[in-house]
Amino acid sequence: MKVYLESFGCSASQASGEIMKAAVERLGHELLCSGEAEKAEVYICNSCTVKYTTEQKILYKIRSMGEKGLEVVVSGCMPEVQLDDILHANPEAHILGVNAVSRLGDLLASIEQRKKEGLLAGRLEIRTSEPLGFLNVPRERSNPNIHICQISQGCNFACSYCIVRHARGKLQSFPPEAIVEDIRSAVAEGCREIWLTSQDDSQYGMDTGFKLPELLRLISEIPGDFKVRVGMMNPFSVLPILDDLVDAFDSDKIFKLLHLPIQSASHSVLKRMNRLHKMDAVDTIITKFRSRFDDLSLFTDIIVGFCDETDEDFEETVEWVKKYRPEKVNISRYSPRPHTKAFTFRNLDSRIPVQRSHDLHKVCEQIKLGSKQQMIGWKGRVFVSKYTELGDVLTRTDSYRPVVISGSNLKPGEYASVEITAAKPGYFLGKLLEE
Template sequence: MLGILSRMRIYVESYGCTLNRAETGLYVNRLLSEGAELVQRPEEADIGVIGTCVVIRHTEEKMLRRIEELSSKVRVKVTGCLPAVSAGQLEGGAVEVLKPREARSLYTGYLDDVEIREASIFEGIPINQGCTGSCSYCISRVSRGKLLSRPVEKIVKQVEMQLERGIREIRLTSLDTAAYGKDTGHRLPELVAAILRIPKDFRLRVGMMEPKNAGEIAEELFRTYSDPRVFRFLHLPVQSGDDRVLRDMNREYTVSDFERIVRMFRERFPDSTLSTDIICGYHSDDEESFENTVRLIERTEPEIINITRFSPRPFTKDFGSKTPPSNVMGRWSRALTELHREISARKMASLVGRTEAIIFAERGKQGTTVGRDSAYRPVVVPGEYPLYGEAQVEVVDSTETYLVGRVI
């Protein structure tokens, strides 16, 4: 790993998914535990650490520009997904990359027993590297490699250390949390159950899980969600509501498979949050597949939808594929966004007047504090309250994306 001297000053930036930010945060916390010091400006640092994302071309270009800007001010260590796909463009001069073998070592000992020195850059606990899929479009699979799961006992120990630091919102994260343990035999429900045996008060959020693997463990996993410490939150990316497109994507499940998992979740937890992802304008999309996606959203009513326009990426099967015309992609994207806004606004408005138990999670804007209810919905409360404290609030207003609460 990066050799450092005592009191070396580190500046950090992190982009992309929760997994990438969590890895970067733990990596930097490891350096802090070895004697480094965190600073707020790159000009004050001896080295900058940047966690990068390459999920679409626009994001990769943004990362390359930011690395160039930072390297004009400070020596830069690049982590995340970019090194695996663009190392040749990066390394040299003031830029050093976290090489693939070095990145894999994060999951075979380096992240174990990391002392959390700086909670502000702690985003969660990575539980596995890589995935079991072979999606035609996905560059994350290329950059992350094959599945590599961390031991249950190491993750539980890290949760205990997190709780000792007073951080009571636990986030388990990976490219696919439902793939956890397929290489070791200790699957996600076993990990969640082990964490819930910790006799302390906390809240647990399980991160994104792919439908293919989630279907194998859903019944057992959702039984663990009956513990009130687990957020009733399910991030299940469907990507398309059309089976033909899903086959072209090589997603290895059908629309009905996705709906079966959602139905199982909603029946057990009617007051819950469903988050999904949609790729808009995949190369084989047409008006029929778009309408099928719209109808799926209308049937399942996800509270959160992450809409991304298709971007062919190098090293994937879909690289070189033509996308639908930009005006068509724009029309589809706007229609999906408007549908999501209608669903979210209606569901949020239906909660006004309810009393909710929340745990405060972060500082908001203009002197507010943001809490999370049992379904992981954000609740904005005027005033500053201790982080990770709890309160009963009355929901007095709502927007498309959050509730407004008053402490009672």
């Protein structure tokens, strides 16, 4: 069968998509390239339910592909929490549960058999209670140099706006030996950049006692030339492991990148969000990381326009951004999600989140522009991550800043000394220095 697979959402969802693509090809089906959906017999939608806009896009895809006569399979988070919406859009949609990535072959085999026998349509559904097939399985990677390793499934906290916890359940940390073997195999296959992903990386091991710092130390001992990008970590789950975590980041194989979502700098908003941290704890975390790593990159996530957020609340967040100057801010307008506590809260006028998002973007761009200008003339060591579409190489500083080098013979996994010569919107330009 001709199969078209489309993934939405986070890096964990992207990793599941890579696993399912490999399964499609391994089973002898034809995996169609991007833009070839019209040729497909089966459309697989690896869904995300974090934002209303994404949800609506997915429901449109599910409906329109079904109307064109395609067999539609919906995987990912949406089937766990919005099955009725999916079936309203397409009553014949097949369902692959968020934990059942490894069962895609069974689902496709059933679809193919029924097509061969000319049986009447009827939807199929496969779910598993335990997460299966996320590690040590073949991948069809979006980039052959980057391996996305999911280290756990689920979350033990309950932010009032978050639907993902309802979709993925309570925390289940994957065995450290399986994670190490998964990364070891990826490095042997040529991957030079490893992304550790989950709903919250710093929760890893809260259910088993084998915590993230210990896991990072094991990963750092794997032979080979590779670097590790640790994914998003919530302040309230970082704090209990802070000292050990900073020590673990000292490894040469760990990018000095701290992705610490605050969502808001207002304590009253944080309370309504059920975010279990105070801003002095955030300050403690950032101060300890910056004290150890001078060139640390700080990423954060912020939700604007949350229920009852006042102008004063928003201004506190803006002032926090101006003070701590993160290199990247992922800004989201609050989007009410079903099954969450905040779904019952009073929402702001829809124009307010739009304006606040615009205002915060403006502040972030000014900060980013100033930071980029300060980097011009920087000299230091970079790690070669991957080739660009134009044949240049994308390198990264120890703090994950992207530097593109043209006209070199560098290969992924190598190190080089460079000077940053210019700044572009999403990256820097650099030139090689003689060793």
